[in-house]
Amino acid sequence: MVEWKPRIVAFLCRWCAGSAAELAGISRLSYPAEIIPIILPCSGRVSPRLIIEAFLNGADGVLIGGCHTPNDCHYISGNFKAFKRVYLLKKLLSQLGMNPMRLRIEWISATEAQKLVRVVEEFLNEVENLGPLGGIFHEKA
Amino acid sequence: MKRPKLAIVYGAICGGCDVALVNLGEKLTTILEKYDIVYWPAVVDFRRDELKRISEVDIGIYMGALVSSEDIELAKLLRSRSKILVAYGTCTIYGGIPGLSALLGAKRVLEEVRFTLTTSLEEVELPKLAKLPELLESATSILKVVEPNIFAPGCPPSDSVNEALLEVLSDYARGIKPKGRIFLGEPTPLCNKCTRKPTDTSKISMSKIRRLHELKLIEDKCFLEQGVLCMGPVTRAACDLPCIKNNLPCVGCNGPALDIDDMGLEMLSALSSLLLVEEERELLEEGLVKEMDRLVDLIGILYRYTLPSSLLIKLKLGDHRGE
Numbered sequence: 001m002v003e004w005k006p007r008i009v010a011f012l013c014r015w016c017a018g019s020a021a022e023l024a025g026i027s028r029l030s031y032p033a034e035i036i037p038i039i040l041p042c043s044g045r046v047s048p049r050l051i052i053e054a055f056l057n058g059a060d061g062v063l064i065g066g067c068h069t070p071n072d073c074h075y076i077s078g079n080f081k082a083f084k085r086v087y088l089l090k091k092l093l094s095q096l097g098m099n100p101m102r103l104r105i106e107w108i109s110a111t112e113a114q115k116l117v118r119v120v121e122e123f124l125n126e127v128e129n130l131g132p133l134g135g136i137f138h139e140k141a
Numbered sequence: 142m143k144r145p146k147l148a149i150v151y152g153a154i155c156g157g158c159d160v161a162l163v164n165l166g167e168k169l170t171t172i173l174e175k176y177d178i179v180y181w182p183a184v185v186d187f188r189r190d191e192l193k194r195i196s197e198v199d200i201g202i203y204m205g206a207l208v209s210s211e212d213i214e215l216a217k218l219l220r221s222r223s224k225i226l227v228a229y230g231t232c233t234i235y236g237g238i239p240g241l242s243a244l245l246g247a248k249r250v251l252e253e254v255r256f257t258l259t260t261s262l263e264e265v266e267l268p269k270l271a272k273l274p275e276l277l278e279s280a281t282s283i284l285k286v287v288e289p290n291i292f293a294p295g296c297p298p299s300d301s302v303n304e305a306l307l308e309v310l311s312d313y314a315r316g317i318k319p320k321g322r323i324f325l326g327e328p329t330p331l332c333n334k335c336t337r338k339p340t341d342t343s344k345i346s347m348s349k350i351r352r353l354h355e356l357k358l359i360e361d362k363c364f365l366e367q368g369v370l371c372m373g374p375v376t377r378a379a380c381d382l383p384c385i386k387n388n389l390p391c392v393g394c395n396g397p398a399l400d401i402d403d404m405g406l407e408m409l410s411a412l413s414s415l416l417l418v419e420e421e422r423e424l425l426e427e428g429l430v431k432e433m434d435r436l437v438d439l440i441g442i443l444y445r446y447t448l449p450s451s452l453l454i455k456l457k458l459g460d461h462r463g464e
Contacts, residue, residue: 052452083426087430
């Protein structure tokens with residue numbers, strides 16, 4: 001049996017969290033490879049559907065990275081929209097019987113590469129402790 | 142001339158669909174005169190075996206949810222016999238209210254039913270004696286079992302949907318056959334038809350969340366603007382707005398509007414864009430959380446009628462991983 005590793009999809013906004021990921025690369029900070037970063041224009045663009053589809057397609061955790069509130073968002077209030085979506089979705093998922101910890105939203109500014117690395121490591125650890133979603137293990141073919 | 146045959150079959154039905162159809166009164170009887178009713182438990186006395194024996198039915202109408210193995214068999218049987226299959230009512234098409242049992246699962250549903258105070262011990266033993274059909278883990282949409290030709294949404298289907306159905310029936314009797322997949326009733330979201338307009342149609346903002354008893358409603362103003370959750374933005378406008386006209390918000394009984402497949406997620410997304418947009422800067426995360434915590438039972442609000450056909454239930458049942 002191959003050891004199970006969690007898979008995490010991260011939706012990062014292009015202006016803050018996404019830039020932080022790039023800065024982490026430039027600064028040669030390393031973070032776990034289990035995370036799949038997807039850069040979007042704005043965290044407010046992440047529809048609940050994208051998150052659910054990520055879970056349905058094999059993610060064990062979903063991280064959303066946006067700009068700090070209240071004033072950092074490039075599109076003025078996208079981060080608040082993202083926050084409300086994620087909070088309501090967490091409520092929905094916990095009612096369904098899923099651990100809401102599998103979904104996480106963080107504000108990471110373009111300069112906070114260190115914070116990105118810390119959040120990713122922390123989140124990965126949490127999801128690893130929760131185990132695979134749906135109790136099915138990923139095995140290499 | 143040979144009259145076309147009509148069969149109406151029940152799944153898990155509360156009876157409302159039947160009443161809605163019969164409510165058409167004279168209009169219904171004039172059309173049914175042109176048909177032979179071969180099966181309809183409420184009207185004619187035929188057993189299920191007789192439905193099996195009939196080689197072909199022209200129009201088969203399935204009403205009610207699919208909650209047991211028997212319902213699934215019945216839906217398959219009706220599909221195999223009918224030229225035109227009508228999925229009648231939200232339960233059949235999307236799962237409806239019985240679909241909420243998916244949250245508990247079959248085992249817990251049975252436990253709840255068997256061990257309540259009002260159930261006597263003899264009843265508990267009943268399933269062991271009689272061979273009962275198996276309860277499905279979750280009520281399911283007819284679309285997951287067979288492919289119907291005509292869909293009549295609504296809980297129960299409104300007069301306008303019923304009249305459209307009668308039109309199909311009367312056309313069929315005259316030899317005009319319906320083509321393709323037909324959804325009866327207005328396909329657009331309910332807001333398009335709604336009479337309660339917001340002050341500014343380009344920008345609705347919900348400055349609070351209130352339940353109906355917590356405020357005095359202004360009768361011709363948008364519910365969302367007054368802080369009452371209304372499913373209008375995502376619901377198919379296949380009804381004649383009975384709730385809206387009676388000062389009640391839409392609960393989404395017609396199922397999702399055209400091009401929406403998961404109305405709950407869609408509404409959640411819309412809600413996040415409407416909720417407290419003016420105040421978010423002062424409230425910050427803590428204030429937003431406090432206000433959003435006023436929403437209890439989100440699944441009951443967003444998925445009251447469509448849980449079994451949602452993406453969410455795939456997560457719950459764990460049938461999503463192809464690997």
